[in-house]
Amino acid sequence: KQEVTQIPAALSVPEGENLVLNCSFTDSAIYNLQWFRQDPGKGLTSLLLIQSSQREQTSGRLNASLDKSSGRSTLYIAASQPGDSATYLCAVQNTGNQFYFGTGTSLTVIP
Amino acid sequence: DAGVIQSPRHEVTEMGQEVTLRCKPISGHNSLFWYRQTMMRGLELLIYFNNNVPIDDSGMPEDRFSAKMPNASFSTLKIQPSEPRDSAVYFCASILQLGGELFFGEGSRLTVL
Numbered sequence: 001k002q003e004v005t006q007i008p009a010a011l012s013v014p015e016g017e018n019l020v021l022n023c024s025f026t027d028s029a030i031y032n033l034q035w036f037r038q039d040p041g042k043g044l045t046s047l048l049l050i051q052s053s054q055r056e057q058t059s060g061r062l063n064a065s066l067d068k069s070s071g072r073s074t075l076y077i078a079a080s081q082p083g084d085s086a087t088y089l090c091a092v093q094n095t096g097n098q099f100y101f102g103t104g105t106s107l108t109v110i111p
Numbered sequence: 112d113a114g115v116i117q118s119p120r121h122e123v124t125e126m127g128q129e130v131t132l133r134c135k136p137i138s139g140h141n142s143l144f145w146y147r148q149t150m151m152r153g154l155e156l157l158i159y160f161n162n163n164v165p166i167d168d169s170g171m172p173e174d175r176f177s178a179k180m181p182n183a184s185f186s187t188l189k190i191q192p193s194e195p196r197d198s199a200v201y202f203c204a205s206i207l208q209l210g211g212e213l214f215f216g217e218g219s220r221l222t223v224l
């Protein structure tokens with residue numbers, strides 16, 4: 001069964017710093033990997049979707065990479081802002097149309 | 112598009128009562144998922160439908176839980192009878208097709224007293 005791990009579980013950085021969130025998965029037979037953001041009391045908002053044939057995707061200050069063979073993805077956030085404070089989750093979609101989620105990284109950006 | 116729409120947003124009920132949660136997926140999306148989120152267990156898949164047909168319900172906790180999708184634009188998750196341990200946030204999500212981007216609703220926060 002696919003297992004998805006996110007490290008660290010929590011991260012606190014000063015405003016303006018660049019940061020990297022990590023996601024690893026055990027089974028490389030995936031369709032895609034998706035990064036989400038979740039604010040307290042809210043649903044999950046899709047940030048980036050990387051297909052298994054792609055190496056990276058970019059949206060604004062966010063850049064996500066995928067190394068399928070090693071079972072790793074990173075989410076890079078440039079010039080962090082207090083508004084980036086949230087929990088970030090990654091999910092892999094397998095060939096059976098199921099999604100496996102990590103437990104998330106709780107990010108706090110200190111003004 | 113209005114996104115995935117869930118109702119109610121909050122539900123407080125007493126143990127033993129029936130609870131019905133509702134979901135309207137994004138128009139045209141072929142697959143719909145029900146998840147439950149708690150602090151202890153994170154996100155858990157309860158059931159998912161493809162073209163209105165239940166494909167995998169192995170995550171449904173027990174017979175007290177049931178889900179239906181009578182048409183492409185509506186699904187329900189029912190708990191009868193409800194118990195305090197069912198208290199959680201229940202999310203509905205949908206995707207256009209296999210390999211597509213997953214979109215979530217805002218969730219239904221259930222509290223069973």
